[in-house]
Amino acid sequence: xxxxxxxxxxxxxxxxxxxITYPIIQGGMIWVSGSKLAATCSESGILGxxxxxxxxxxxxxxxxxxxxxxxxxxxxxxxxxxxxxxQEQIEICLxxxxxxIITSAGSPKKFTTLIKNAGPKxxxxxxxxxxxxxxxxxxxxxxxxxxxxxxxxxxRDELTTMVLIPQVRKAVSIPVIAAGGxxxxxxxxxALCLGADGVQIGSLFAAAVESSAHDQFKKKITEAGYDxxxxxxxxxxxxxxxxxxxxxxxxxxxxxxxxxxxxxxLLGKGRSxxxxxxxxxxxxxxxxxxxACSIDRVSRVSEIVGxxxxxxxxxxxxx
Amino acid sequence: xxxxxxxxxxxxxxxxxxxITYPIIQGGMIWVSGSKLAATCSESGILGxxxxxxxxxxxxxxxxxxxxxxxxxxxxxxxxxxxxxxQEQIEICLxxxxxxIITSAGSPKKFTTLIKNAGPKxxxxxxxxxxxxxxxxxxxxxxxxxxxxxxxxxxRDELTTMVLIPQVRKAVSIPVIAAGGxxxxxxxxxALCLGADGVQIGSLFAAAVESSAHDQFKKKITEAGYDxxxxxxxxxxxxxxxxxxxxxxxxxxxxxxxxxxxxxxLLGKGRSxxxxxxxxxxxxxxxxxxxACSIDRVSRVSEIVGxxxxxxxxxxxxx
Numbered sequence: 001x002x003x004x005x006x007x008x009x010x011x012x013x014x015x016x017x018x019x020i021t022y023p024i025i026q027g028g029m030i031w032v033s034g035s036k037l038a039a040t041c042s043e044s045g046i047l048g049x050x051x052x053x054x055x056x057x058x059x060x061x062x063x064x065x066x067x068x069x070x071x072x073x074x075x076x077x078x079x080x081x082x083x084x085x086x087q088e089q090i091e092i093c094l095x096x097x098x099x100x101i102i103t104s105a106g107s108p109k110k111f112t113t114l115i116k117n118a119g120p121k122x123x124x125x126x127x128x129x130x131x132x133x134x135x136x137x138x139x140x141x142x143x144x145x146x147x148x149x150x151x152x153x154x155x156r157d158e159l160t161t162m163v164l165i166p167q168v169r170k171a172v173s174i175p176v177i178a179a180g181g182x183x184x185x186x187x188x189x190x191a192l193c194l195g196a197d198g199v200q201i202g203s204l205f206a207a208a209v210e211s212s213a214h215d216q217f218k219k220k221i222t223e224a225g226y227d228x229x230x231x232x233x234x235x236x237x238x239x240x241x242x243x244x245x246x247x248x249x250x251x252x253x254x255x256x257x258x259x260x261x262x263x264x265x266l267l268g269k270g271r272s273x274x275x276x277x278x279x280x281x282x283x284x285x286x287x288x289x290x291x292a293c294s295i296d297r298v299s300r301v302s303e304i305v306g307x308x309x310x311x312x313x314x315x316x317x318x319x
Numbered sequence: 320x321x322x323x324x325x326x327x328x329x330x331x332x333x334x335x336x337x338x339i340t341y342p343i344i345q346g347g348m349i350w351v352s353g354s355k356l357a358a359t360c361s362e363s364g365i366l367g368x369x370x371x372x373x374x375x376x377x378x379x380x381x382x383x384x385x386x387x388x389x390x391x392x393x394x395x396x397x398x399x400x401x402x403x404x405x406q407e408q409i410e411i412c413l414x415x416x417x418x419x420i421i422t423s424a425g426s427p428k429k430f431t432t433l434i435k436n437a438g439p440k441x442x443x444x445x446x447x448x449x450x451x452x453x454x455x456x457x458x459x460x461x462x463x464x465x466x467x468x469x470x471x472x473x474x475r476d477e478l479t480t481m482v483l484i485p486q487v488r489k490a491v492s493i494p495v496i497a498a499g500g501x502x503x504x505x506x507x508x509x510a511l512c513l514g515a516d517g518v519q520i521g522s523l524f525a526a527a528v529e530s531s532a533h534d535q536f537k538k539k540i541t542e543a544g545y546d547x548x549x550x551x552x553x554x555x556x557x558x559x560x561x562x563x564x565x566x567x568x569x570x571x572x573x574x575x576x577x578x579x580x581x582x583x584x585l586l587g588k589g590r591s592x593x594x595x596x597x598x599x600x601x602x603x604x605x606x607x608x609x610x611a612c613s614i615d616r617v618s619r620v621s622e623i624v625g626x627x628x629x630x631x632x633x634x635x636x637x638x
Contacts (some may be wrong), residue, residue: 128545148467149479157546160468160479162500162509163609167545181481190481190509193634226447226486227476235574255554257576290482315512319638 003313013175014198017121017141018100019074021045022309023198024188025123025144025177028078028102029152029287030054031276032206032213035063037301039070040210044305049076049102054273057088064096074099076123080153081106082237094118105153105237108138116141125179127155127164129171136172143172144200147180151203151289154231154238162194169195183291185311189319201308203289209300214279217286220244224292236263242286246271322632332494333517336440336460337419338393340364341628342517343507344442344463344496345524347397347421348471348606349373350595353531354382356524356620358389363624368395368421373592376407383415393418395442399472400425401556413437424472424556427457435460444498446474446483448490455491462491463519466499470522470608473550473557481513488514502610504630508638520627522608528619533598536605539563543611555582561605565590 005022009015014023026033026041028051041048050067052060060077067075077093079086082105090111093101101115104125112122121141126132132143145168147161148154159167161180168176178196182188183204191199206213207221224242231240232250241247253262267285275284299307324341328334333342345352345360347370360367369386371379379396386394396412398405401424409430412420420434423444431441440460445451451462464487466480467473478486480499487495497515501507502523510518525532526540543561550559551569560566572581586604594603618626 130545147479147481149482158549159545159609160466160481160500162466162480162506163468163502163545163612166503166505167612181479184485186485186512186514187481190512193505193509193512193638195505226449226478226482230477255576257574290478293482293486316638319512319635 003316005309005313008316012197014142014177017175018047018076020047022305023177024305024308025049025076025102025198025200026205027179027200027202028052028076029202029206031273032211033078034212035066035070037205037208037210037212038063038075039067040208040301041205041305042067042071042073042075044301046305047074047076047100049078051078052086052089053078053080053083054277055089057085057092060089061092061096064092064098068096076100076102078102078104080104081110087111090115093120102144104144108135108140112138112140123177126168128157128159129164129167132168132176133171136174140174142175142177142197143168144177144179145196146200147178148231149240149290150180151206151229151240151292152287154240156234156238158231161191165191165194165196180289181291183294185308185313186315187291188308188312189315203291204295204304205301206288207292207295207298208304209298213276216279216281217276218298220281220286221288221292222296222298224288224295226293229288229290229292233263233267235260236267239285239287240289242288242292244275244284244286245282246275246285322635324628324632327635331516333461333496336494337366337395339366341624342496343624343627344368344395344421344517344519346498346519346521347371347395348521348525350592351525351530351532352397354385354389356527356529356531357382357394358386359527359529359620360524360624361386361390361392361394363620365624366393366395366419368397370397371408372397372399372402373596374408376404376411379408380411380415383411383417387415395419395421397421397423399423400429406430409434412439421463423463427454427459431457431459442496445487447476447478448483448486451487451495452490455493459493461494461496461516462487463496463498464515465519466497467550468559468609469499470525470548470559470611471606473559475553475557477550480510484510484513484515499608500610502613504627504632505634506610507627507631508634522610523614523623524620525607526611526614526617527623528617532595535598535600536595537617539600539605540607540611541615541617543607543614545612548607548609548611552582552586554579555586558604558606559608561607561611563594563603563605564601565594565604
């Protein structure tokens with residue numbers, strides 16, 4: 001006996017709302033999730049997401065058009081609201097028929113009405129139940145609740161997925177998507193138990209064959225141990241990084257009580273591109289989640305999604 | 320239709336190994352979990368634990384004898400190995416027929432053989448998969464894997480329960496008990512999905528009627544919000560604290576890159592007793608987990624366990 005997951009999730013509120021088969025979103029990640037990763041993920045029945053945070057509006061447009069050539073299934077675009085040209089990015093999504101826009105790192109009040117009036121669904125990323133409620137009040141369709149263990153930019157709240165999801169579930173009536181620390185069908189099942197309606201997975205897809213991360217970065221992800229990442233730069237914008245020369249310099253500065261200016265000077269410009277896209281493993285900024293320790297090889301999206309679904313099916317059977 | 324949990328957990332490896340009905344351990348906590356809390360928990364079908372960390376060997380003996388008068392069911396004793404008189408504490412447990420000894424904050428090699436040769440089961444607390452494997456190699460019967468979100472003393476690894484449990488599950492063949500961030504039947508279910516055989520719950524029982532925490536501390540736990548705790552004193556012994564004047568002073572020192580000596584001077588002696596037992600809410604050290612934000616009232620153990628089981632039953636039914 002096996003579980004028919006397509007049937008199981010037929011009426012799932014995230015699947016129905018976003019037009020996907022399984023309630024899994026591939027997280028939008030800077031330098032890593034372009035048209036190829038997003039389109040391949042969408043083709044596999046989950047929601048592929050283009051990470052616009054590292055793209056000019058012109059480059060984003062190219063990626064949307066390419067992705068739409070690769071798949072007729074819906075794709076999403078993740079837009080961090082801290083970038084100066086985010087409004088242009090939103091306009092490009094609206095012009096090109098993107099059905100789901102995921103906003104983060106800013107107020108959900110700023111663009112939600114504009115986007116919704118044009119048609120697309122709006123999802124907003126939150127790291128605490130208070131902001132989740134503000135998202136709901138602003139008209140956001142679903143919230144992505146992201147725990148402390150997640151990679152890349154993170155909230156200041158340090159709430160872990162285990163504690164965050166039930167809190168957000170209690171705070172809002174809209175669908176809740178769990179993010180942070182999810183890397184197996186078992187952990188998708190755990191997130192659903194905690195009250196989530198779906199999940200967002202980043203790190204696993206950063207290391208996929210179809211990701212645009214540099215091969216050296218993908219290799220380094222597969223080599224990560226349980227103690228290879230840390231949430232750093234808490235006094236600037238908290239970000240979870242893989243350990244390397246750069247992260248050690250940050251740690252040293254932070255331990256000595258460095259000022260914001262000193263940290264900004266060390267950070268400089270283009271650190272994340274240098275690491276994740278150009279492949280400088282020692283001086284670049286390498287954003288990844290704690291769950292990297294569970295990733296031991298670079299696989300195709302089809303294989304990653306297949307494994308997740310098969311584990312999820314077994315979990316359901318076992319219970 | 321309801322789920323018969325007694326039947327469901329009849330063959331559970333933690334239940335069978337520890338002689339309990341439900342695979343739930345009440346965490347041993349300094350100043351909070353004496354004979355009354357432990358005995359009441361054991362009477363309710365879970366494993367009650369006396370927290371020896373705040374007791375002299377003489378006081379521990381009194382608590383064991385009292386607990387044994389209150390219940391004929393097994394009770395455990397938690398012994399942090401960083402205390403100078405921990406060997407005497409272990410000997411008292413052995414002399415008085417304690418069936419389960421939980422060791423923490425030290426090497427599992429130190430006392431495991433001694434304890435096991437005398438009869439009791441040994442459980443050791445770990446915050447990473449590497450130490451978990453060392454526990455297994457040292458002959459420990461079960462590991463308690465405790466995530467970053469847990470209250471009180473914590474590992475340096477910062478692995479959250481969501482990431483830690485699957486890692487520990489993969490690392491060892493002995494039973495794994497999940498701790499950190501667990502405060503509902505839904506989260507017990509989530510921990511089981513992640514690969515745990517049982518759970519340890521602390522914060523919920525710290526706020527119980529039967530806990531020996533000061534009433535002011537219990538009240539403060541019920542008032543905690545999502546951002547009320549922080550993992551602090553990482554350069555001494557990492558500990559998750561509830562925010563108050565004392566924790567703010569620690570935060571200020573840490574932000575300014577204070578030395579170990581400066582932190583030790585601020586900490587002084589008896590901070591945890593002052594807060595948790597004597598009820599000084601501003602200058603005492605108040606140890607509690609992130610999950611405190613989900614606790615909104617002081618309840619009896621019977622009610623807490625009843626709610627956990629009823630939520631767990633509903634979770635099982637829903638899946």
